[in-house]
Amino acid sequence: MSGVQSAGVQRLVEAEKAAASKIKQARNEKAQMMKQARTEAQKRIEVIRSEQEKAYQEKVHAREGSGNVDTASINKNTEEKLATLKSNVEQNRGDVIEMLLDAVCKVEARVHENFNPK
Template sequence: MSAQNSQGIQTLLNAEQEAQKIVQKARAYRVQRVKDARAEAQKEIEEYRQKKEEEFKKFEAEHSGINAQAEKDAEKEIEGKLKEIDEAGKKNRAQVIEDLIKAVTTVDPKPHINSKHK
């Protein structure tokens, strides 16, 4: 009977070794699949990033022209306003100088409204 037990034990050991090989192959396969999935995900992420960067550059190029035109329009408007102010200053310069001289030279002493005059 010991030969049968020995043969049975050997069969069990062989089956266990086969099972370990199968488990080891399954683990290696799973590890490889995880690596492949990560590589594929990284590739997709990079493609998506490049796509979005291209979209952003296109958007930026389209709208930078609008901004440049808006800046030019604003500059023209500012120049127009400055000319109006300059012309108004030249037109009223004599009157302003006269009013300033009059205000400085004309003395009209009055007590301050908060002073207590007795």
């Protein structure tokens, strides 16, 4: 019986070695698949990132373009208002000077109503 047991033990040891080998191979395959999946995910992330960056840059350029139009219209509006103000200043310059001179030169000397001479 010793030979039968020895053969059984030998088969068991060989089966354990085969199982360990399969487990090691499965672990290696899993590690390789994880590495490949990580690489593919990184590539996909880069593609998506570049697409998003491109879309963002297009939006920024579109806003800059419309911003220039807005800036031009604002500048035009400002120039028109400045021209109007300058013409108003020129028209009313004499009247304002006369009003200021009257206020400064025509002083009425009178005692304040709350003044109490003692």
